[in-house]
Amino acid sequence: MADVNIGIVGAGIIGLTHIETIRRTPGFRLSGIVDPGPRTPEIAAAQQVPLFENVEAMIALGNVDGVIVATPNELHVPVSTTLIEAGIPVLLEKPIANTVEEALQLLAVADRTGIPLLVGHHRRHNPIIRAAKKAISEGSIGRLVTASVICTLYKGDDYFGAAWRVQPGVGGPLLINLIHEIDLMHHFFGDVASVSAASSNAMRGLAVEDTAAAILQFENGGIASLAVSDTAVGPWAWDLSAGENTERFPAHPVQSHFLSGTEGGLSLPDLAHWSHAGEKSWNHELRRKILPLAAEDPYGAQIRHFGAVIAGKESPLVSGLEATKNLATIDAIRKAAESGCVTPVRSFAKDQPAGREASS
Ligand SMILES: NC(=O)c1ccc[n+]([C@@H]2O[C@H](COP(=O)([O-])OP(=O)(O)OC[C@H]3O[C@@H](n4cnc5c(N)ncnc54)[C@H](O)[C@@H]3O)[C@@H](O)[C@H]2O)c1
Structure with missing residues (x-):
């Protein structure tokens, strides 16, 4: 069977862990990197993969089956949206977004396109x-x-x-x-x-x-x-x-x-x-x-699961909705710390489509 081709966007601390995981997991191949950082040309050369200027260039080459997004948090939603709109399954590092509103926008894109989104709560x-x-x-x-x-x-x-x-x-x-x-x-x-x-x-x-x-x-x-x-x-x-x-x-x-x-x-x-x-x-x-x-190794298990998600054999173990609930809880923790008050956590409908807010 052909290798699963994985692209990486963001080759920093955790991006390198993913690259190493792909290298040692049979059936997976690193197909390219997007990262404007100064150390990335050296990393791409060592891995013998192309270094792209941006996600659009990686998509245009058409040699990725799925992409891991491991950028700074504020880029999680825009980068993942571009990939999902292009029909490419995403393994997105946590937190899913900076805000619950942004997370819901991303869930709506995944929902509309039907392209899988797995969030990297690797534990x-x-x-x-x-x-x-x-x-x-x-x-x-x-x-x-x-x-x-x-x-x-x-x-x-x-x-x-x-x-x-x-x-x-x-x-x-x-x-x-x-x-x-x-x-x-x-x-x-x-x-x-x-x-x-x-x-x-x-x-x-x-x-x-x-x-x-x-x-x-x-x-x-x-x-x-x-x-x-x-x-x-x-x-x-x-x-x-x-x-x-x-x-x-x-x-x-x-x-x-x-x-x-x-x-x-x-x-x-x-x-x-x-x-x-x-x-x-x-x-x-x-x-x-x-x-x-x-x-x-949980990162190895995670990449194998991502491969099964890409192949349509498994549903994401950590869905966008679950990751949004995690973010909503962190939001409530921040508000509670500021106010000193017990703070309710925003709730969402239990069933998909993901991200629809609970009516009560
Ligand atoms: N699951 C885990 O165990 C785990 C561990 C660490 C970090 N993380 C998450 O992973 C993400 C990255 O964390 P990190 O510690 O590796 O950060 P980092 O700062 O070490 O790496 C981020 C990388 O993204 C690159 N980058 C910046 N702008 C970019 C762009 N426009 N396009 C592509 N790449 C870009 C940077 O050059 C850098 O190499 C964060 O969201 C963090 O929360 C998850």
Whole structure:
């Protein structure tokens, strides 16, 4: 069978991860790059692929089956719209857009054209998350009651050299990092009803937050607390413990997610399952077992899924609508942090067509 030809728009930090993933995934071929950055000619030469001036030029050559969009956030919607209008399936990095309104415009284009849009909340492809979701869905911790999530990632000063990362409404750890946690919470609990939050830029003094905490209340009655900081040192973060991208991050033997249900508890990424052997009471010791896991690189699983989406064999695992819900939750967190008030999360119709707002 012929290789699936993938173009990359944006060959920065995560774009390079995608390029490396394509290189080592059988059946996939990098067919070209769009990126005006100064280092890109060298990258394109090393990969022996054409470097295009813009997306239109890549489309015109007609040798892409699908494109990964890994540009700064503010370009996600215009670039993806151009590709989808040209009939090319897109794997778009998170967040789907800068604003919910823009996200809805993109969903409308995907809806009208019928061209698939997959959003890069790559953790959903991680077998650890798949195993956790299966355990929760099968009731092995009972009804999910609460979760605590920690995400402390100290980022070196060079990280903040890219202007978009410190631009309000575009960068900051809420949109860059916490949105992955929001996606997981949606995946485990369902839709978020309302949020409370606090944020601060006191440590770095940048125009975007460096630290934030949020409490999510879910429509099913569950509650989760989440803390994120890009200026606090600590290994307690999925990125620094799950071993997902060891070319970029060390993998420390600690946990970052703690999920508790009416019948048991589950920590991640170690997949430790805790439950009582006999009577369920805080007076009795809990037993620990590790859920089985067949390790797999989530970026590799994601690109294979994208290939199946391009071939029309699978529907996007992370749809534009789900990614829009993640963004709407981040929006509510920002508003709650500014106002100090419990803030409702904008809701959307549960069924497709994607992006239609709920009437109530
Ligand atoms: N899924 C993940 O794990 C993950 C991790 C990191 C970043 N991201 C997301 O990926 C996106 C990129 O993040 P990054 O950290 O790689 O950023 P980055 O700044 O390192 O890279 C962005 C690249 O886009 C290029 N670019 C700028 N304008 C362009 C244009 N008009 N056309 C094509 N390319 C253009 C830049 O030259 C740069 O090389 C962001 O949306 C970010 O939120 C996702």
